[in-house]
Amino acid sequence: AQSVTQLGSHVSVSEGALVLLRCNYSSSVPPYLFWYVQYPNQGLQLLLKYTTGATLVKGINGFEAEFKKSETSFHLTKPSAHMSDAAEYFCAVSPNTGGFKTIFGAGTRLFVKA
Amino acid sequence: DAGVTQSPTHLIKTRGQQVTLRCSPKSGHDTVSWYQQALGQGPQFIFQYYEEEERQRGNFPDRFSGHQFPNYSSELNVNALLLGDSALYLCASSLGGARDGYTFGSGTRLTVV
Numbered sequence: 363a364q365s366v367t368q369l370g371s372h373v374s375v376s377e378g379a380l381v382l383l384r385c386n387y388s389s390s391v392p393p394y395l396f397w398y399v400q401y402p403n404q405g406l407q408l409l410l411k412y413t414t415g416a417t418l419v420k421g422i423n424g425f426e427a428e429f430k431k432s433e434t435s436f437h438l439t440k441p442s443a444h445m446s447d448a449a450e451y452f453c454a455v456s457p458n459t460g461g462f463k464t465i466f467g468a469g470t471r472l473f474v475k476a
Numbered sequence: 477d478a479g480v481t482q483s484p485t486h487l488i489k490t491r492g493q494q495v496t497l498r499c500s501p502k503s504g505h506d507t508v509s510w511y512q513q514a515l516g517q518g519p520q521f522i523f524q525y526y527e528e529e530e531r532q533r534g535n536f537p538d539r540f541s542g543h544q545f546p547n548y549s550s551e552l553n554v555n556a557l558l559l560g561d562s563a564l565y566l567c568a569s570s571l572g573g574a575r576d577g578y579t580f581g582s583g584t585r586l587t588v589v
Contacts, residue, residue, distance in 0.1 A: 396577050405480070405566055405580030406519070413575055452518055456574035462532045464509070464574045466518040 364389045364455050368467035376475045381425075381440040383470045385453030388434065395436040396454040396464070397427055406452060412436065413458070423447070448474045480581035482567050488587045489557050495586060497552040501569030502579045507531075508550040509578065510542060511566040519566055525550050526572075554586075562588045 369384040387393060394413050398406040410421025417429040427438045436453060450471050456464040481500040489495050501508050507526045511519035521534035525544035539555045548569075554561055564585050568578035 394575055396574075398577075398580075403582075405582045406568075406578070407580070408577040411577050458575070462524050462526075462573055463521050463534065464578065465521065466511075468518045469516075 364393065364457065364463075364465045366453050366455050366465055366467035368451075368453050368470050370470055371468065372471050372473065374473040374475060375443045377445055378442050381438070381443045381447065381472065383438040383451050383453075383472065385427075385436045385438065385467060386434055387436060387453070387455045389455055389457065391457045391459050391461075394456040394458050395427075395429060396456070397421065397425070397436075397438050398452045398454060398466075399423075400450040400452065400469075402449075409438070409451075443472075443474045445474050445476065448472055480567055480569050480579050482565075482581035482584050484584060485582065486585045486587075488589060490589055491557055491559060493557050494553065494555045495557060497554075497565050497567075497584045497586070499550045499552070499567030499569075499581060501548050501550070501567075505569035505571050505579065506548050507570045507572060508544060508548065509568045509570070510550070510552045511568065512536075513564040513566055513583070515563070522552065557588045559588050562586060 365388045367386045396411045397409040412429045420426045453467040509524040510522040513519045523533040528544045541553045544550045564583040566583045567581045
């Protein structure tokens with residue numbers, strides 16, 4: 363069985379500060395890992411993904427995430443927050459064998475203060 | 477390049493009624509997944525369609541059913557609506573599995589009164 367835990371339902375940072383959104387997963391098989399962003403009244407947009415290979419992955423809008431197998435984590439970071447980064451962020455996990463269901467975390471709402 | 481298109485965007489139904497939501501996947505995608513997103517929560521997997529068959533299903537009752545057509549478009553049907561079915565219903569398309577991630581539509585906001 364798979365599960366995703368996002369630590370912190372709300373995170374607030376100042377504009378220009380580091381953004382760190384935490385995600386831990388549980389999976390019985392090697393997973394694919396994703397981060398999605400959702401703006402109000404919109405669907406989800408893929409930010410970045412980890413499938414195989416390099417554990418530090420870069421995505422759109424300056425975001426990156428690092429897959430740490432030993433910690434079962436896939437935290438999302440951005441060096442300098444921008445006002446336009448304010449949104450809901452979802453971590454997701456999908457099995458790379460034996461299934462097709464992508465499971466999403468409960469989400470973390472990012473607030474960016476001027 | 478058209479992304480995922482969902483219709484209608486908003487819908488209000490009465491308890492006990494039936495509803496059909498529609499989804500056209502991104503061009504080139506052959507797999508459609510449906511999710512339910514309640515207010516303030518993450519998307520919950522309903523089911524996935526591939527080659528016109530339900531390939532996997534989440535923990536949703538049989539009141540939720542679907543269909544995929546030869547052109548890869550899909551419908552989600554919900555019978556005997558309950559107040560708790562009020563949510564944003566998201567359609568996501570992909571090519572094959574989830575390896576490349578999903579492309580999501582903007583969703584259908586269903587309100588059951």
